[in-house]
Amino acid sequence: MKTELNLHGLYAITPDWNDTRRLLEVTEAILGAGCRVLQYRNKQTSDCHRQEQAVALRGLTRKFKAKLIINDDLDLALFAEADGVHLGEDDGQLAAARVRLNAAGAGKILGASCYQSLPLALAAAHAGADYLAFGSFFASPTKPQAKRADPALLNAAKRETGLPVCAIGGITADNANLLVAAGADLLAVISALYDAPDPHQAALKFPPLFKT
Secondary structure (H helix, E strand, O other): OOOOOOOOOEEEOOOOOOOHHHHHHHHHHHHHOOOOEEEOOOOOOHHHHHHHHHHHHHHHHHHHOOOEEEOHHHHHHHHHHOOOEOOOOOOOOOOHHHHHHHOOOOOOOEEEEEEEEHHHHHHHHHHOOOEEEEEOOOOOOOOOOOOOOOHHHHHHHHHHOOOOOEEEOOOOOHHHHHHHHHHOEEEEOOOOHHHHOOHHOOOOHHHHHHHH
16 A cells, blocks of 8 residues: 555545635635545536636645545646546546656556446556545435445455555445445545535544544
């Protein structure tokens, strides 16, 4: 495991909000609760607006000494000087992304979506991924039609690759214990944070799950 990257704990993922002020205010509340890994994801806005939001979030994550990962867009990650990029199966070649990230500087992070597949995880590890994401584990408002993953995949992937593993899909503070017990190093959360009445308090519930 690449422990120097400190890929552990709550992994907040932004929703498709075009209101940048609101996005920054809620994200600051989440980072203020101790979250140190953030993924910027917005599928419903222009490239120009995404650049604006990514750069603003880069400033915010620097303030909290948190990592910023960009979803599905390596060019945007490099433009915003983010800490890395997360790619799905159809978002580009992992090996090529690894080369470009290495050229951008030491310590750049490459995450890979592996869905419900251990073979995909093995291939991603071989291509240079730094962490492997699996899901959906529970019903997800973001991707309601997503297939379910078996929690046993988490420990199997860790055992086979030695990489940190990330769980995603419908995760809340009430159901996350199952995934931490199954080996999750990262819990990727969107709705349970950004749709919460108090995002700061919602984020505070996750770190203690990793200490039990």
